[in-house]
Amino acid sequence: MTDEAVVDLLDLFGGPGGWDLAARRLGLAVTGIEIDHSACETRRAAGLGTVEGDVRAYGPADFPAATDLIGSPPCQPFSIGGLGAGRRALDTVLHFASLLAARKDISSGLATLDDERTGLVLEPLRWVLAALDIGRPYRTVMLEQVPTVLPVWEAMAHILRAEGYTVVTGRLHSEEHGVPQTRARAVLVARIRRGAALPTPTHRRYRRGTAQDAGDPVLLPWVSMAQGLGWGMTHRPALTVAVGTAAGGPDPSCVGGSGSRATLYGERDAGRWIADTRVVPADLLPAYRGGRKDMIRVSVADAAALQTFPPDHLFQGTRTKQYEQIGNAMPPLLAEAVIRRAMATELATRTRSQAG
Known part of the structure; x- marks a missing residue:
């Protein structure tokens, strides 16, 4: 044995x-x-x-x-x-x-x-x-x-x-x-x-429209996106970190598909949001060309944090490969x-x- x-x-x-x-x-x-x-x-x-x-x-x-x-x-x-x-x-x-x-x-x-x-x-x-x-x-x-x-x-x-x-x-x-x-x-x-x-x-368990402090008092409250990152949605967790399109490629503008993107923007426009005041990461600078500074961009480090990877876990490969690794983990x-x-x-x- x-x-x-x-x-x-x-x-x-x-x-x-x-x-x-x-x-x-x-x-x-x-x-x-x-x-x-x-x-x-x-x-x-x-x-x-x-x-x-x-x-x-x-x-x-x-x-x-x-x-x-x-x-x-x-x-x-x-x-x-x-x-x-x-x-x-x-x-x-x-x-x-x-x-x-x-x-x-x-x-x-x-x-x-x-x-x-x-x-x-x-x-x-x-x-x-x-x-x-x-x-x-x-x-x-x-x-x-x-x-x-x-x-x-x-x-x-x-x-x-x-x-x-x-x-x-x-x-x-x-x-x-x-x-x-x-x-x-x-x-x-x-x-x-x-x-x-x-x-x-x-x-x-997160349920839409249910306050974070509601529910079973024996259990801890769910953790919001803003609590996980320091910015983002304050009244709900992030959606699934898939960071990919239907074809399997990375889409770093959101944490999932178009539904996730709509949720992010909806929560922001409703005021249930903490703004990201950090300097734009160098790997996301191309997304801000053409006056698109209102776009919500989830960096590699942000996606990794939402997946609960420690900050010192350094993802290797191209940016595309890094997003793929995080989304699949x-x-x-x-x-x-x-x-x-x-x-x-x-x-x-x-x-x-x-x-x-």
Whole structure:
């Protein structure tokens, strides 16, 4: 049986390190596999363990020390802000999941999908089943994606329960865990030999038209955009930090699509706003040409702060790449809540071991 004081997390889609920063904050060792070079450079600048490569080229035998697994597959095919290849292929993806459960090779089938990233949502299942088959099952599995992926997580839950895991799935709302945005995520937590659980809210859920001090007095108030940044909307959190267009490119004028932009301007025009009085960052100066100084611009640092990345986490690559990394990341504060609840036993055992 694995020593519960030993935790070696493997993050299949490391990105710029949202999950990994949270794990490190909790004192846990973590290594991330990531294919995007700029994201790998961001990780290395932060001192995070990094393997630059494609998760499909590896398997559990390549990381024999890993005790627990994290996975946030690319969200673009399933995001409502994307082109929808994953949403259209949902039934096919669920069929492939059932084939994986039967230990069938699905690689040729995945190659027929319109967007090759769609099939990556099944990579965590491949890894978990492969680890079981070599006799080194992952103790904890934590997966995160956009809400439209919840049916995939539920299908995986059914498969993993048959393999001996206890599994929970659900939607988590970022503002209920102190993140200054209303980002919702579909999360799966699986545990072998122990019960699985999702974190309970520490902050109130944002509801339009409800005052910040209203609601359950046991919970903390949600955090507004202005509280998170020092400027912006005072009566609500920011909307999801997607920082992208429908085609997947960055749109630094807002924190999402056109609906997000309309909300920002509406709140500003209604006076529920703290102005940004800072000197315009150099990387945003082109946006202010032609007398467009009234535009609301969310800088890289602002987007990162809304995702709860620490200010010293320096994103690498072009400005486009930096926005992409931030928009695709799991908010570290939300990740910490998931890990802390899912791995409560290991964290407590580790603390006692260190104290002894």
